[in-house]
C-alpha cells in the first residue's frame with residue numbers, strides 16, 4: 001500500500017480527490033506519473 005510518508009494520505013485517495021495532502025505527496029511515483037500526465041510533461045525548471 002502506497003501512502004505519503006509525511007501526511008499519510010494514500011495514493012488512491014489523492015487520485016480520487018485530486019488533492020494532495022502535502023508537498024511530499026508529489027514524490028510518490030504514482031502521483032508523479034499522474035501529475036506528469038496532467039501537465040503533459042511540459043514542466044520546466046528555472
Ligand SMILES: [Zn+2]
Nearest residue numbers: 004007022025
Ligand atoms: Zn503528503
